[in-house]
Amino acid sequence: MESGSIPVGDLSGGVDVQATLESGQSFRWHREDGRMYEADGPSGGSAWYATAVGGHTGGDPEVVRVRQRDGLLEWEATTDADRLLVERLRLDDDLPAIFDAIPDDELLSAATDAYRGLRVVNDPFFPCLVSFICSAQMRVERIHEMQAALAREFGETVVFDGETYHGFPTPERLARAGEDELRALGLGYRAPYVQRSAELVASGEATADDVRGLDYEDAREAMQAFVGVGDKVADCVLMFSLGYLEAVPLDTWIRTAIGEYYPHCERGSYAETSDAIRAEFGGEYAGYAQTYVFHYLRNRA
DNA sequence: CGCCAGGGCTCAG
DNA sequence: CTGAGCCATGGC
Numbered sequence: 272m273e274s275g276s277i278p279v280g281d282l283s284g285g286v287d288v289q290a291t292l293e294s295g296q297s298f299r300w301h302r303e304d305g306r307m308y309e310a311d312g313p314s315g316g317s318a319w320y321a322t323a324v325g326g327h328t329g330g331d332p333e334v335v336r337v338r339q340r341d342g343l344l345e346w347e348a349t350t351d352a353d354r355l356l357v358e359r360l361r362l363d364d365d366l367p368a369i370f371d372a373i374p375d376d377e378l379l380s381a382a383t384d385a386y387r388g389l390r391v392v393n394d395p396f397f398p399c400l401v402s403f404i405c406s407a408q409m410r411v412e413r414i415h416e417m418q419a420a421l422a423r424e425f426g427e428t429v430v431f432d433g434e435t436y437h438g439f440p441t442p443e444r445l446a447r448a449g450e451d452e453l454r455a456l457g458l459g460y461r462a463p464y465v466q467r468s469a470e471l472v473a474s475g476e477a478t479a480d481d482v483r484g485l486d487y488e489d490a491r492e493a494m495q496a497f498v499g500v501g502d503k504v505a506d507c508v509l510m511f512s513l514g515y516l517e518a519v520p521l522d523t524w525i526r527t528a529i530g531e532y533y534p535h536c537e538r539g540s541y542a543e544t545s546d547a548i549r550a551e552f553g554g555e556y557a558g559y560a561q562t563y564v565f566h567y568l569r570n571r572a
Numbered sequence: 573c574g575c576c577a578g579g580g581c582t583c584a585g
Numbered sequence: 586c587t588g589a590g591c592c593a594t595g596g597c
Contacts, residue, residue: 295578407579413595414578459593464580501580522578540587565578 284366287388294566326438382567445469464499
C-alpha cells in the first residue's frame with residue numbers, strides 16, 4: 272500500500288472533499304462508511320472515499336482512497352495517487368479567481384459560501400458518459416447505485432486492504448452486454464442507450480476525440496452523436512469530463528432556480544435559456560456556479 | 573393511487 | 586424547429 276498527503280493549505284481556495292464527491296458530479300466514488308448522500312454525520316467531513324480507476328481502459332484497476340482531515344488530504348492507494356487526485360478533483364483550479372468571475376447575487380453568494388472548496392470534478396470520459404446517460408429522470412442516489420451495479424457485474428475486480436473493489440467496465444464489455452442484461456440491473460429504458468453508446472465508443476465510430484478541442488457550442492452538438500445524449504447530458508459530460516467549465520446543464524433544479532431567481536433568463540429553447548443563464552453566471556466559469564447552485568438547492572430541500 | 577427523479581427519442585405538424 | 590407522447594423504476 273502506498274500513501275501520502277496533500278496540505279489543503281497548498282490549494283488555492285482549499286477543498287471540500289465531501290461536497291465535491293457527494294454533489295452528483297462523479298458517480299464512481301464510495302464513502303467507506305456506507306453513508307454516501309446521507310445527512311452529514313459527525314464524521315461525515317472526514318470519511319474515507321474510495322474508487323477503482325483505470326478499469327475501463329482494459330488494464331487492472333488501481334484503488335485510491337482519500338479523506339480530508341486536519342488540514343490534509345490523506346490518501347492510501349495501490350499506486351502513487353498524488354497527481355491522480357490533483358487531476359480528478361481539479362485541485363489546481365484557482366477557486367478565488369473562479370469566485371471573482373462569478374457574480375455575487377443572493378443565490379450564488381449563498382451557494383458558494385455554503386460549500387466553499389467544492390470543486391468541479393474531471394472524470395474519465397467513458398464512465399462519465401455512461402453515468403449521465405443513466406441520469407435521465409433518476410435521483411442522484413440511484414444513478415450512483417446503477418454505476419456500482421455496472422461495475423460489480425461487468426468490471427474487473429481488485430482487492431485492496433482486504434476489500435474487493437470493481438473497476439468500471441470497458442466499452443467493449445458494455446457493448447457486448449445485451450439490453451436485457453442491462454435492464455436487469457435496473458437501467459430501464461436507458462439500457463439500449465448505454466449499450467449503443469458503448470458500441471460507438473468500442474468501434475471508434477464516436478469517441479471523446481471527436482469532441483475534445485471543439486468550441487463549446489460545437490462540442491455540445493458533437494456529444495449528441497452518442498445515444499441517450501441530448502443537450503443536458505452533453506453539458507454534464509462536457510463539464511465533468513472534458514473541462515468545459517462554461518457549460519450550464521439545465522436540469523430540474525436549475526430550471527426551478529431560473530423560475531425563482533432569474534425569470535428573465537427563461538427563453539423557451541434549451542440553447543437560448545442556457546446561453547442566458549451562462550451569461551448571468553459570469554460566462555467562463557458558469558458551470559462552476561451551476562454546480563454550487565445544484566448542490567446547494569438539492570441539500571436545502 | 574399519483575407524482576417525481578440531474579431527459580432523450582420518435583413522430584407529427 | 587417545436588411539442589406531445591412515450592419510455593422503466595423506485596421512493597414517497
